[in-house]
Amino acid sequence: MKILLVDDSLYIRHENHRVLERAGHEVVCAEDGESALRLVHESTIDLILLDLMLPKISGLEVLQRLKANPATADIPVVILSSLSEKNRDKLIAAGAEEYFEKSLLMPQRDQNLLPKVLEDVMQRIKNKRKPNPGGKSIPHSLPSQPAALR
DSSP states (O other): OEEEEEOSOHHHHHHHHHHHHHTTOEEEEESSHHHHHHHHHHSOOSEEEEOSSOSSSOHHHHHHHHHHSTTTTTSOEEEEESSOGGGHHHHHHTTOSEEEEHHHHOOBTTBOOHHHHHHHHHHHHHHHHOBOTTSSBOOOOOOSSOGGGO
């Protein structure tokens, strides 16, 4: 899976890039919203991990632009932010597949739960989009947290 990782923190980008590559994913990185929008149009991206507090163009605006564009609207976006989870419902309504506080994914040094959480999220997305025999999508409610965080 090719993942676009968007975060202005060099440390977070480096750490998440390392664990995602180790888990077998191809990862491209952007340090701001402007670069993220450019990269998503230059390459085929399967999933976007998006911080909210970004320079140039905010994560929320990036999400809104992606979902408003038919060429990018179907790319799943997972929000990773230091902001409180109180923003979760607003971001899901705006088109994000999921929202996680960064501190929950990296609770201790050398323990990054991101690959396992993404595996759970991608399975739910696949199940949610799977057509039933009549050709319509099967409704699927997403729990607030993947199994890796419960």
